[in-house]
Amino acid sequence: MSPARSRSTPSARSTRTARSTATAGSTATARSTSTARSTDTSRLSPRARFAAPEASRANALHAGAWWVWALGLAVAASRTTNPLLLGLLVGVAGYVVAARRTDAPWARSYGAFVKLGLFVVALRVVFSLLLGSPIPGTHMLFTLPEVPLPDWAQGVRIGGRVTAEQLVFALYDGAKLATLLICVGAANALASPARLLKSLPGALYEAGVAVVVAMTFAPNMVADVARLRTARRLRGRTTGGVRAVLRIGLPVLEGALERSIAVAASMDARGYGRTARVPASVRRTTNVLTLGGLLGVCAGSYGLLAAEGAGYGLPLLGAGLLAALAGLRLGGRRTLRTRYRPDRWGARAWLVSGSGVAVAVLMIWANSYAPDALHPGVVPLEAPELPLWPAASILVGLLPAFVAPVPKEST
Amino acid sequence: MIRFDKVSVTYEDAAEPTLRDVDLTVPEGELVLLVGPSGVGKSTLLGAVSGLVPHFTGGILTGRVTVDGRDTRTHPPRELADLVGTVGQDPSAHFVTDTVEDELAYGMESLGLPPAVMRRRVEETLDLLGLAELRDRPLATLSGGQRQRVAIGSVLTPHPKVLVLDEPTSALDPSAAEDVLAVLQRLVHDLGTTVLLAEHRLERVVQYADQVLLLPDGVMGPPADIMAFSPVHPPVVALGRLAGWAPLPLTVRDARRRSGELRERLAGRSPAGLPDGPRPLLVADARRNPAPPAFETPGSAGGVPGSGKGWGGGFSLFRRRRTRATEPTPTGLTPTGPLVLAEGLGVRRGRVEALRRIDLHVAQGETVALMGRNGAGKSTLLSSLVGMIAPTTGTVRVAGRTPHTTDPRELIRQVGLVPQEPRDLLYADTVAAECAAADGDANAEPGTCRALVEELLPGVADDTHPRDLSEGQRLALALAVVLTGRPPLLLLDEPTRGLDYAAKARLVAHLRTLAADGHAIVLATHDVELAAELAHRVVIIADGEVVADGPTAEVVVSSPAFSPQVAKILAPQHWLTVEQVEAAL
Known part of the structure; x- marks a missing residue:
């Protein structure tokens, strides 16, 4: 095998290069050169040995690693309003997605999240325009006609004067939210949601299956709607319009219901829901640990995101997580299930998740040494500048684009 | 156990x-x-x-x-x-x-x-x-x-x-x-x-x-x-019963080993001369015609169809005269040349070329079976004939109109498709309501659809819910709904899925009557026995291209995967169905 492979390597590389020049896209080029490199792993050049391998089931990156990485970026985004830094975060997330996403259906969600982010920015600005803003400003842009409101609605304003400061503030705020959303979108695009649910602890497994089934359901229903709408054409009716959709609503629901019954029958016949017996005391302890833990996680993450509570946020989050994990572990005794080829948390998963955590920690730290650069002033207006060290720390988030296994090129 | x-x-x-x-x-x-x-x-x-x-x-x-x-x-x-x-x-x-x-x-x-x-x-x-x-x-x-x-x-x-x-x-x-x-x-x-x-x-x-x-x-x-x-029972058993073989053969191989005597008896006869064989009239027409249509190409079993042959102006003129003189025409028919004319048809879905350079001609009264493996593009071709999919390249004309730009209300009087899942066509909660809606859609006289249902599906109560019908009954109802517009071209996608032999026999009988009335029928099917019983012509599609187009007997006999059991048993003679053999004996 190995002599044949080493003989074929030069030709393989040349065809790949030819292909990559044909597809004039920077990401395509980056991907194909790295696959060419990854075929050389049989030779022992150290560089080749550490290059990212081609993705397969065996070396698949743990879905949780992608989520940790993306949440790290999201925490970093929540710590700044500097549009340049936020743009950099979006760029980092976008580059990693472009370099490492597969062509699976869920990988397309990134685009949807970017659009959602832009919509959020627009919405935030429109609200600021219409409802005014408590930001005092001196640069008047224009005045909208103000709607007179009765006395009891004091403090609410519709229309009125619009200042540059208030618009800039709304833009910064919207951009922050949009970046958070885009980071979540990146995690969605990179990690198969079903695989993430598969790594859930045994106690949550049944809930996980329900979610997976529901997720395969939505696309099926969309396909049903499309099919029935085109079938309307066969009856000589128009296919567009609200009425058309309403008319086919019932058949679509009927179809969905029938399918869900069929899936349930299939799951039942294949042993879903076989359980082991556990003593009542274990069950009670499980409930207490899980509930308490989840409350802790909620309070902790609120503290972490709310900027005021950074002090108690982390420890609370940690304690909550531990309690929840213990509860889930105990609850897992009830299920007989075993797991087929679970994703391993290997060195590459540590690097990917670590880079996300590093970005978050570095940004939180940057808040202490360069708070002004991270939150450019709105009153008085000043141009945001790109602070060197925070920007450099965001770039750490690019690490997954080099260490995560490269998805196979679609044929 | x-x-x-x-x-x-x-x-x-x-x-x-x-x-x-x-x-x-x-x-x-x-x-x-x-x-x-x-x-x-x-x-x-x-x-x-x-x-x-x-x-x-x-x-x-x-x-x-x-x-x-x-x-x-x-x-x-x-x-x-x-x-x-x-x-x-x-x-x-x-x-x-x-x-x-x-x-x-x-x-x-x-x-x-x-x-x-x-x-x-x-x-x-x-x-x-x-x-x-x-x-x-x-x-x-x-x-x-x-x-x-x-x-x-x-x-x-x-x-x-x-x-x-x-x-x-x-x-x-x-x-x-x-x-x-x-x-x-x-x-x-x-x-x-x-x-x-x-x-x-x-x-x-x-x-x-x-x-x-x-x-x-x-x-x-x-x-x-x-x-x-x-x-x-399968056709091989029917043939065995007909020929009186005992014990009954169950496989083509067993039957073939015993079929020597039967083949000798059939040697001098040909299925084309049968009174109810596929389309004797049109085949005879085409032979007399100076410009033969594509499907008459001798030995065209594996040939590429529509290679510029036939269907010239002279032929269509001749055809029109003949049609007017003898054949009953469904209403709304404008007999100018072939009913379906696809030339260089290509359909792309995203980056997938679902169809490439398809040439297809279907004349009135002709039944064509589209065959090919799952995903070869049969359904896509049918969809483009009813305008559900616009062609990326090439042209499609159905009864002289371009389907995807024609108003659906007008199109249903030219072409009707019964989809793979007949239920998709039915919305109403009773058979009667479904029929009334179909009459309204097609601008037909009230009662037209109900009469068709009575004919295709005798004894179904007005208040039956379409969902409670069996697979075969639902297909018949969908067929009636589609036929309400009296379209000269009828398309069927996998009509025999889930039908038993009795329901299939009824379907075959209906479709033959329709074809005799001058309807053109195109059916996409995996069922080789159905194709053998109904189709005058078989078109085999592979990977979005037409790979064979010719008379059923020639195409199916030459390709083992698509030949019916009777053809396998009696090859190289061109017998397709037990019915043909029975009539010849």
């Missing part, structure tokens, strides 16, 4: 029990085939084995069903999961996960098998079913045959002793069906699995069965014995 002891099943709201006093014993390691007309309770019997009836479906089961000593009364389906593997009619409704490998492992995970065992069994099953290169594929991207194999594989991995399959091959093309059946054969031989399957397409499965169980009588016996009197 499986015992039924005086089993009756009555569903809620049903006046009559679906199964009545069934007694049967299936020994270990046998492949038992369940046959019978639609609605005799085949699926119910299969469900009772896996415990889904009555634990999941509801209803009352009396008597006792035991599988390997376990009583289904005390064991719900999940407690039988390690013993019985069930695959329903629609494999995609069976899938719980999203990739092939996960799906194969799902059942074992539920049973709590150790990871090392699961890994080994998944690898074995991937090899057994030839799925190795599909292991990472999302299930949504698989073809029908692949899905069916994955569904079978997913219930095989827990090593059940009993496998229960409901119509495993009815949605598959002939070669995919053979793959699936070869797998079942291997399971029975190598692993000693007991297999119980129901199937309408007996010509595909009967030779694999060790025993046949005939419902509703509940008689079980060796296939040849049961086939001798079974009302449902």
Whole structure:
């Protein structure tokens, strides 16, 4: 095998290069050169040995690693309003997605999240325009006609004067939210949601299956709607319009219901829901640990995101997580299930998740040494500048684009 | 292995029990085939084995069903999961996960098998079913045959002793069906699995069965014995009965070995001279014609069609005169040249070229069968003929109009399509309401559709819900709805899926009458027997291109995968159906 492979390597590389020049896209080029490199792993050049391998089931990156990485970026985004830094975060997330996403259906969600982010920015600005803003400003842009409101609605304003400061503030705020959303979108695009649910602890497994089934359901229903709408054409009716959709609503629901019954029958016949017996005391302890833990996680993450509570946020989050994990572990005794080829948390998963955590920690730290650069002033207006060290720390988030296994090129 | 002891099943709201006093014993390691007309309770019997009836479906089961000593009364389906593997009619409704490998492992995970065992069994099953290169594929991207194999594989991995399959091959093309059946054969031989399957397409499965169980009588016996009197039987059996062969042959090979004398008797005759053979009139026309149509090209079995031949102006003029003189024309017909004219038709979906350079001509009164493997582009071609898909390249004209730009209300008077799932066409909650809506859609006189329903589906009450109709009845209703607009061109996508022989025979009779009235019919089908009985011409599509186009006899005889049993038995003579042979004798 190995002599044949080493003989074929030069030709393989040349065809790949030819292909990559044909597809004039920077990401395509980056991907194909790295696959060419990854075929050389049989030779022992150290560089080749550490290059990212081609993705397969065996070396698949743990879905949780992608989520940790993306949440790290999201925490970093929540710590700044500097549009340049936020743009950099979006760029980092976008580059990693472009370099490492597969062509699976869920990988397309990134685009949807970017659009959602832009919509959020627009919405935030429109609200600021219409409802005014408590930001005092001196640069008047224009005045909208103000709607007179009765006395009891004091403090609410519709229309009125619009200042540059208030618009800039709304833009910064919207951009922050949009970046958070885009980071979540990146995690969605990179990690198969079903695989993430598969790594859930045994106690949550049944809930996980329900979610997976529901997720395969939505696309099926969309396909049903499309099919029935085109079938309307066969009856000589128009296919567009609200009425058309309403008319086919019932058949679509009927179809969905029938399918869900069929899936349930299939799951039942294949042993879903076989359980082991556990003593009542274990069950009670499980409930207490899980509930308490989840409350802790909620309070902790609120503290972490709310900027005021950074002090108690982390420890609370940690304690909550531990309690929840213990509860889930105990609850897992009830299920007989075993797991087929679970994703391993290997060195590459540590690097990917670590880079996300590093970005978050570095940004939180940057808040202490360069708070002004991270939150450019709105009153008085000043141009945001790109602070060197925070920007450099965001770039750490690019690490997954080099260490995560490269998805196979679609044929 | 499986015992039924005086089993009756009555569903809620049903006046009559679906199964009545069934007694049967299936020994270990046998492949038992369940046959019978639609609605005799085949699926119910299969469900009772896996415990889904009555634990999941509801209803009352009396008597006792035991599988390997376990009583289904005390064991719900999940407690039988390690013993019985069930695959329903629609494999995609069976899938719980999203990739092939996960799906194969799902059942074992539920049973709590150790990871090392699961890994080994998944690898074995991937090899057994030839799925190795599909292991990472999302299930949504698989073809029908692949899905069916994955569904079978997913219930095989827990090593059940009993496998229960409901119509495993009815949605598959002939070669995919053979793959699936070869797998079942291997399971029975190598692993000693007991297999119980129901199937309408007996010509595909009967030779694999060790025993046949005939419902509703509940008689079980060796296939040849049961086939001798079974009302449902494959063409090979019909031919055997006709020729008086005993014991009855079940395979083409057996029949062929005995067919020497029959072939001699048939030697001097030809099916084309038959009174009700396919389209004697038009073939004769074309022979007399100075510009022969494409399908008359001698020896065109593998040829590329529409290579610029025929259908010139002179021909269409001649055709118009003839049509007016003798043939009854459906209303709304404007007889100018061929009814369907596709030239260089190409359809792209995203980056996939679903169709490439398709040339297709269909004349009035002609029946054309589109064949080809699952996903070859047959349905896409039909969709582009009714304007549901706009062509990317080339042109399509149906009765002189471009379908995708024509107003749907006008188009339904030119072309009607019965989709793969006839239910898609039906919205109303009673047959009467459906008919009234169809009359309104087509601007037809009130009562037109209802009259058609009465003709196609005698004795259906007005207030029946379309969902309560059987598969064949629903197809007939959809056909009536489509025919209300009296379109000269009728398209059918997989019309015989899930139909028993009786329903199929009725469909064939209706379609022949329509063709004789001058309707052109194009049907996409995997059912070679249907194509042999109906089609004047067969067009084989592979990978979005036409690879063969010619008279049915020539095309199907030259390609083993698409030839009907009678043609295989009597080759090289061009006989296609038992009916033709019967008439010739």
